[in-house]
Amino acid sequence: MELLTKCPLFKGIDYEVISQLLNQIPYQVKKYEKDHMIAQSGEECRSLMIVLKGSVKGEMIDYSGKAIKIEDIEPPRPLAIAFLFGKNNTCPVNIVANKSVEILHIPKKSVVSMMQLNSAVLNNFMNIISSKTQFLSDKIRFLSFQTIRGKIAHYLLQQAGPVDGEILLSKSQEELANMFGVTRPSLGRALRELHNEGVIEAKGKSIKIANREALINQLKK
Template identity: 90%
Template sequence: MELLTKCPLFKGIDYETICQLLDKIPYQLKTYEKDHMIAQSGDECRSLMIVLKGSVKGEMIDYSGKAIKIEDIEPPKPLAIAFLFGENNTCPVNIVANNSVEILHLPKKSVVALMQLNTTVLNNFMNIISSKTQFLSDKIRFLSFQTIRGKIAHYLLQLSGPVDGEIILSKSQEELANMFGVTRPSLGRALRELHNEGIIEAKGKSVKIKKREALIKQLKK
């Protein structure tokens, strides 16, 4: 539980104070095995979940039945925190265990009580929601690109910022393919096309943008 001092919800609060707060509210600790469906898209969010051990992934299922990974969540991050309150407080994605995980469940009433007991928790909660909303907005915009080349262009332009230079990809082609919702061979083919056309220079995980304007044009196709 000491890991909670690194959780965004408890940022700036020492371990002793966290323990005192938890002593005043109901909560549960639950464990899940690899590939267990922790929450399904459309399920009501009745509690705030915080990953304490292992990792989970959020994924969406497209109309063809293919799973598109949205993100991996490592300890001690909260899950679906932006959907805990509101009229349509349902989980937006499937949450699946990547391995053996332990999760702290804080019922909705407990979260409200925490915010009433400690203003730092309240401020942290509001900051997390704002950041998560911005992330989801960026993700929706990214998924709106119809072509693989458009997805690659958007990803590289985000990583590079306004200045061209060497970009070291932190993800493998397999991970990028899952994130883009495409097959690995299709992603590799699109990268080779952009490389052969001189728009980018790709060598392993190193990528250089050679023709920024040409890359930007990929977003409009």
């Protein structure tokens, strides 16, 4: 219950209240081993899932069969919560265990009951859906860039904001390559090209935008 107080769905709710809510509804805690497919893209979302232990990843499969990682999800975040309701309430991505995980499953009817019993749960649920919609919209815009250089430009401009200061990458090149849906050598080559052309100044995980106009032009190619 203490862990769930850190879950966005139960934000601002005391663990005793969470305990009382869960005592009034049916739920399950399931365990999955590494690489287990927890939910498949296109599968109906029948329950709200919250990661309690370990971590999972959301990934899409492109037409060539290559897996494109969307994001890693750590405890105690919910999974595909924005797709729990609606006419086509299917999981948008494959959800795969990065390691051994434990997941709390709350059936859809139980989620409705919690929202009726506690207005804070309802408010938190609506805020999560809004944030997820914004995230997915941005992700779709990112994937629309056809070239690696365009994806790099979009990512760096997003990280930098309006000021061309130093950007300290929080992800490795391998993680970025997975996020971009490209190979690590291809990503490294594109970064070197942008560096050699004076568009960016790259030094390890530190990158500085040297020519913002030239970087923006990469989005148009």
